[in-house]
Amino acid sequence: MVSRRSFLVTTATAAAGLAAGCRSGGIAPAPSSDISSTAAPEKLDRLGVGLFTLPKSLSNDFDGTLAMLARLGYTEVELFGPYPFSVQSAQEGWRRASTTLGFSGSGFFGRTARQVRDSLDRNGLTSPSMHVDLDTLRDRLDAIGEAAHEIGWRYAGIASIPEERRRTLDDYRRMADELNAIGARAKPMGFKVLYHNHGYGLTPVGGQIPARVLFDRLDPSVVALEMDIYWTVAGGADPVELLDAYPRLYRLLHVKDMSKLVRFTRGGDMQDVMSLFPFMTTAGAGVLDLRRILGHAKRNGVEHFYVEQDLAADPPAQLGASIRYLRDATLTI
Secondary structure, three states: OOOHHHHHHHHHHHHHHHHHHOOOOOOOOOOOOHHHHOOOOOOOOOOEEEHHHOHHHHHHOHHHHHHHHHHHOOOEEEEOOOOOOOOHHHHHHHHHHHHHHOOOOOOOOOOOHHHHHHHHHHOOOEEEEEEOOHHHHHHOHHHHHHHHHHHOOOEEEEOOOOHHHOOOHHHHHHHHHHHHHHHHHHHHHOOEEEEEOOOOOOOOEOOEOHHHHHHHHOOOOOEEEEEEHHHHHHOOOOHHHHHHHOOOOEEEEEEOEEOOOOOOOOOOOHHHHHHHHHHEEOOOOOOOOHHHHHHHHHHOOOOEEEEOOOOOOOHHHHHHHHHHHHHHOOOOO
16 A cells, blocks of 8 residues: 555655646626537537556556556546657656656657557547647647557647646737637647646636636637546535536546545646645545546537546456446436
8 A cells, every 4th residue: 555655755756747747707698509408418428538647557568558448448638758769857857766766668668659649549538638848839730740640549638737827818819829720720630738737726816717818818719628526625616516517628537536635725737736636546446436427528529538637546346446437327407
């Protein structure tokens, strides 16, 4: 059993590595037509895995790990950076983190994009999306597009906004404009830019909620949102309320559960994130109303549902427990 202290040491370093490798108002009204009249969805028809759940396993046996995910019943995976094409700062940050993590793999895990696609195909898997740092997303978009063509990504984007880029409401507005501009460049390459939330920006600042300032400014024709259920709740927001408010934006979702209800106390900074890692648990084993959250997600147009339990201690057992629950869960509205 991993102690809480050792877990926090490991996840602190992992968070720092991901920061380098994968990131560098009123409610918007929901459309009043099709969505509200759609019958309640009953089941999820496919499930994926966010690969930061099991990076050590992928580092040790990439093909065997993908085969294990397929045997469990998963059909999609989401990759995380850095990649061979990532900017130097992302590569260096990940190298520093890897000495403590005990593994160095990320991105393509020493393979080419074509080899990754071949491994996915052999196991009946697809990779609709990926995470990368902001600098690489902005400065190496053509390289991302080439890899997207090989692997099949339909969404490529950031796991979080760098802390120095989200200090004011105007920062959030500028970030929306930047994501829109990158998305417009990505559109001819066949993919959208995605933004995955952590727990910051979900409580009022100056009478406005920063995340909603960002969301209200995004162009859904070129940018999509990926909700992380766990960090949304930890940040003090209601996932159902957000899913209902932005049905044109939410297209992907990270499925996580909480062993007990926990909230950020420092606004969602790195110390907050580290302190809450140990409360992640398998889907259905915690306190979150996943059936209702997932029901609203599916009704509002979410296409990809990734189980993610960051740095899981026993990936086959934990991912197996999650998919058994999610396969059997009858979704509600």
